[in-house]
Each structure stands twice: as C-alpha cells, then as structure tokens.
Amino acid sequence: MPKVTNGRVIYVKHPTGYYEPGVHTKYVEEQLDTDTVPLNGGILVKILAISSDPYMRHRMRDENIPLFAPPLKIGEPLDNFSVGKVIRSEDPAYAPGDYVSGYFTFENYVVHPGNITHVFKFCTKIPKLPGLPMSAFVGILGMPGKTAYQGWLFAKEKAKTSKTLYISVAAGAVGTFLIEYVKTIHPHLKIIASAGTPAKIDLLKSIGADVAFNYKETDIAKVLAEHGPIDIYWDNASGSTLDAALCNMSTFGLIVSCGAISSYNEDQGAVKHFEKVFERSLSIHGFIVGIGDEAKRALVEFEKEIPPLVLAGKIKLREHRFYGLKSAEQALRSVHTGENFGKAVVIVDEEGGAA
Numbered sequence: 001m002p003k004v005t006n007g008r009v010i011y012v013k014h015p016t017g018y019y020e021p022g023v024h025t026k027y028v029e030e031q032l033d034t035d036t037v038p039l040n041g042g043i044l045v046k047i048l049a050i051s052s053d054p055y056m057r058h059r060m061r062d063e064n065i066p067l068f069a070p071p072l073k074i075g076e077p078l079d080n081f082s083v084g085k086v087i088r089s090e091d092p093a094y095a096p097g098d099y100v101s102g103y104f105t106f107e108n109y110v111v112h113p114g115n116i117t118h119v120f121k122f123c124t125k126i127p128k129l130p131g132l133p134m135s136a137f138v139g140i141l142g143m144p145g146k147t148a149y150q151g152w153l154f155a156k157e158k159a160k161t162s163k164t165l166y167i168s169v170a171a172g173a174v175g176t177f178l179i180e181y182v183k184t185i186h187p188h189l190k191i192i193a194s195a196g197t198p199a200k201i202d203l204l205k206s207i208g209a210d211v212a213f214n215y216k217e218t219d220i221a222k223v224l225a226e227h228g229p230i231d232i233y234w235d236n237a238s239g240s241t242l243d244a245a246l247c248n249m250s251t252f253g254l255i256v257s258c259g260a261i262s263s264y265n266e267d268q269g270a271v272k273h274f275e276k277v278f279e280r281s282l283s284i285h286g287f288i289v290g291i292g293d294e295a296k297r298a299l300v301e302f303e304k305e306i307p308p309l310v311l312a313g314k315i316k317l318r319e320h321r322f323y324g325l326k327s328a329e330q331a332l333r334s335v336h337t338g339e340n341f342g343k344a345v346v347i348v349d350e351e352g353g354a355a
C-alpha cells in the first residue's frame with residue numbers, strides 16, 4: 001500500500017487588502033493511499049507545477065459577489081492552472097505516465113474529475129517538448145501566453161500603421177511574452193515598457209523594449225510625453241498609469257485593457273481623464289482570456305504559431321520558481337508585491353521543473 005503524504009493549501013479567510021500566507025490560507029497534510037483512493041471512473045494526477053496568477057486575488061471574496069472568476073470556497077483547497085502526471089487511470093482516454101494540463105486543486109495528488117464544479121474545470125493531455133520543463137505549460141505555453149496572444153489580436157491590424165506601443169506591468173508573465181512576440185511580428189514598433197525594480201528595467205531593455213522605466217520612481221506621463229504619443233497602450237495596471245496613458249494617446253489610439261493590478265489590493269489612483277476617449281477618438285478593447293468565440297479561434301491559432309516560436313527561442317521561458325507545495329502561499333503573494341521576477345510558478349515535484 002503506497003501511503004503518501006498529500007499536502008493541501010486550504011482557503012480559510014477572505015482578505016480585505018493584501019493576501020497573507022498563513023492568515024487567509026493554510027497548508028495542511030494528510031495521508032493518502034494512492035492505490036486505493038476512489039477514482040470513480042477518473043484519473044489520479046500527481047501535481048508537478050502550479051501557476052500563481054494575479055487574478056487569484058479576485059477569487060478570494062464572498063461567494064455572493066459576482067465576478068468573471070469563480071470564488072474560492074472557505075474550507076476547501078484552492079485551485080488554479082496546473083500540470084501533472086497521471087499515475088492511475090480508470091478513464092480510457094488517459095494512461096499512467098501521460099502528462100496533463102488542467103485546472104486542479106492545490107494538492108500533491110488530485111483525482112480528476114474531483115470536486116471542482118465551476119466553469120474553469122478542464123484537463124488535456126500535453127506533450128513533453130525538447131528543452132522545456134512541463135511548467136512551461138502554465139507560463140508561455142499556458143494561460144499568460146494565451147492572454148498576450150489573444151489580446152494582441154485586437155491590436156494586430158492597427159500595429160501595422162502604428163509607431164509606438166506602451167506596455168505596463170511589462171516584466172512579468174504576460175508582459176515579457178508580449179514584448180518578444182511583438183518584436184518578432186512587428187519589429188518597426190517602438191516599445192515603451194514599465195515595471196517596478198531596476199533589475200526588471202534591465203530585463204525589459206535586454207528583451208527588446210526601446211524605452212524602459214521604473215513606474216515607482218518616474219513621472220509616467222512625462223516619459224510617455226517625451227517618447228509618445230502612444231498609438232497602442234496595453235494596460236495591465238489601470239489607475240493612475242491608465243490615466244497617464246490616456247493623456248498621451250494619439251488620435252484614434254487603441255487601449256487593450258488586459259488587467260488592473262493597481263486596484264486588486266488597494267486603490268492606487270483614479271482615472272481622471274476619461275474624456276480623452278472622446279476627445280481623441282480612442283478605442284478601448286477589454287478581454288478575458290478564453291472567453292468568447294474569437295478567443296476560442298485565437299487559441300487554436302496559438303497552438304499552431306507559438307510552440308515553434310518558443311522552440312526557436314524567440315519567446316523565452318522566464319520563471320520565478322517557488323519549490324514545494326507549501327511555497328504556493330508565498331507564490332500567490334509574490335505577484336502582488338512584485339517579488340516575482342518572471343512567471344511565478346510553484347514547482348511541486350522536481351519533474352515539473354526539469355527540462
């Protein structure tokens with residue numbers, strides 16, 4: 001009987017400001033018999049890597065508040081995009097040894113389909129690609145990569161006749177993908193990028209940003225005025241950053257609204273110049289990855305176009321790794337404090353991080 005220790009990260013309390021490990025979640029352990037745990041026609045997955053993403057903060061809320069992402073349940077393990085390896089199967093579609101990408105609970109071992117009932121539930125087989133760890137499937141080949149790819153479709157046509165692109169929150173999972181992808185397909189664009197530490201600014205310059213600045217130490221509007229006007233703004237921040245961009249957009253400019261991280265934990269500045277939208281005939285296109293028919297078509301194209309670019313080294317894997325399931329709590333917090341340098345990922349089992 002192979003009894004194993006199964007770690008679990010449980011959601012225990014709604015945060016009001018920043019999420020705190022050990023306060024709003026807690027790590028617990030139980031013993032599990034991997035030979036006898038009931039599968040009910042499903043599969044037993046050993047979790048290899050789990051993604052930490054900013055939107056998880058939206059899920060930490062009262063379940064009566066409607067939002068684009070389902071709420072976490074008090075007393076239940078968290079769940080998010082993950083990769084794993086099938087170790088037992090009662091489902092003919094999977095065999096032991098198969099690698100899978102799915103929406104799994106924060107545990108070492110997960111039965112799929114288990115207790116997740118919300119819309120994000122999925123599980124698909126994934127290949128082992130040469131030179132890449134399985135964790136790439138929660139980063140450049142997973143949700144953040146697909147976000148950058150899908151969102152850029154709204155800008156692709158306009159980019160052909162544009163000169164300047166500004167990207168906020170540029171040094172993370174979505175931003176670095178976007179810079180490398182845009183540099184590959186629209187090399188004529190001048191990319192202005194912002195992030196919050198000197199090391200991140202160096203990174204942005206090294207991967208192709210023509211202008212990179214620290215938004216914590218610089219007057220954003222001044223930089224954009226000097227290097228603009230901005231034809232396309234990729235907004236990951238909202239708040240005062242969006243306000244500075246609005247004031248420096250060119251006529252008929254486009255704003256792709258991808259995220260609003262400045263508002264996830266605290267209020268960091270209001271948008272005071274929304275009138276620029278009509279004054280300058282601006283368009284704003286918001287989106288959620290994977291939602292809508294356009295997104296579904298985009299994701300089919302992603303599977304054809306992106307893996308070859310990744311394998312050719314044009315879009316690179318940059319991970320900030322947290323080791324062991326217990327570190328998932330720190331990983332969740334890191335994307336809000338800016339501690340992560342690259343895609344925040346929890347390597348739950350060493351096989352998840354091996355190239």
Ligand SMILES: NC(=O)c1ccc[n+]([C@@H]2O[C@H](COP(=O)([O-])OP(=O)(O)OC[C@H]3O[C@@H](n4cnc5c(N)ncnc54)[C@H](OP(=O)(O)O)[C@@H]3O)[C@@H](O)[C@H]2O)c1
Nearest residue numbers: 147172173174195196236258259260261262288289335338
């Ligand atoms: N629309 C969608 O479907 C979708 C999907 C995925 C992600 N997103 C959004 O895309 C954005 C980036 O996500 P990601 O996964 O690539 O995260 P990430 O950049 O890897 O990590 C988040 C980063 O946000 C920065 N940050 C924290 N507080 C900030 C603030 N008040 N103002 C500006 N920056 C702040 C931190 O870096 P610094 O050191 O630079 O501050 C932190 O490292 C987020 O807004 C996220 O919600 C949207």
